[in-house]
């Protein structure tokens with residue numbers, strides 16, 4: 306393990322939606338960390354981010370950022386297709402890496418990232434921030450206490466309100482919604498079952514993004530995935546994009562003698578009651594509000610692990626196993642069959 310300094314200088318790669326959440330955390334909310342630079346090929350985005358974050362240093366070429374010896378840690382929040390190259394270059398330059406989910410596009414890329422991190426001596430943490438969310442953590446401790454008996458089924462859904470980024474439509478290149486939306490659910494299933502996927506059967510269809518049906522016939526905006534685990538437990542995932550009504554992330558853990566429900570639908574604890582509409586409550590609109598504290602805990606844990614030379618809470622292996630399940634799900638959708646991961 307690399308020798309660590311007292312303050313970890315962080316560079317954010319990708320000043321987009323996810324990158325800016327991490328950046329805001331590192332710019333003053335995390336003891337032992339300093340936001341040092343951002344890197345984004347879009348110069349305007351990089352400049353705007355610097356202004357917003359109160360820093361001066363930015364790069365438009367990630368290679369130059371990686372060469373900067375003042376940077377101790379890279380937070381990789383560029384589009385998924387760039388995760389491998391930025392992470393590998395960072396690790397080989399001796400930097401610690403926090404890489405957003407999905408870890409990469411295939412298992413080979415993930416393995417390359419793991420090997421580079423081992424070679425460089427820094428840590429590699431993957432951005433499954435639900436593992437840092439207070440509700441998920443509480444559910445995990447209840448599940449482990451035995452209060453609901455033996456776990457039988459873990460069921461998890463994520464549905465997002467917005468239309469996909471253009472690059473996501475080509476499922477062969479992006480791995481599609483199973484990767485971009487449901488990686489979190491896949492990780493949740495692995496985490497709660499404590500086991501690996503054995504078989505996967507998935508179906509997907511495009512119901513709402515009809516404008517791209519001709520150009521991208523393989524694209525789906527609704528997906529379900531049924532799975533069995535090596536320890537005999539069952540798993541079920543439901544994913545959707547462009548749902549319009551809000552951001553929906555819910556998990557159920559069914560045991561032999563009880564049930565745990567995780568997930569919050571209301572954004573505010575306010576109900577409006579009228580004769581015309583009955584009772585109305587505002588639905589959560591974005592993962593940004595729902596998981597803001599989880600992101601902060603995730604980033605804090607990353608820095609603490611670096612400073613204490615510890616082991617990452619979410620490893621490259623966790624990222625690689627999730628990518629494996631994503632690809633098996635997409636194969637199952639394409640070939641309309643059960644895929645064995647054994």
Ligand SMILES: NC(=O)c1ccc[n+]([C@@H]2O[C@H](COP(=O)([O-])OP(=O)(O)OC[C@H]3O[C@@H](n4cnc5c(N)ncnc54)[C@H](O)[C@@H]3O)[C@@H](O)[C@H]2O)c1
Pocket residue numbers: 318319320321322323324344345346347350367382383384385387391405406407432434470485592
């Ligand atoms: N943990 C989560 O819940 C979560 C949420 C959103 C996104 N993500 C992940 O974060 C990543 C980024 O997604 P987003 O929604 O923030 O995307 P985005 O499109 O909002 O932002 C991506 C940014 O990266 C920049 N970029 C492109 N190539 C780059 C490169 N080579 N080096 C550095 N920057 C580069 C783009 O110019 C853009 O500013 C994706 O992998 C996505 O799956 C995770």
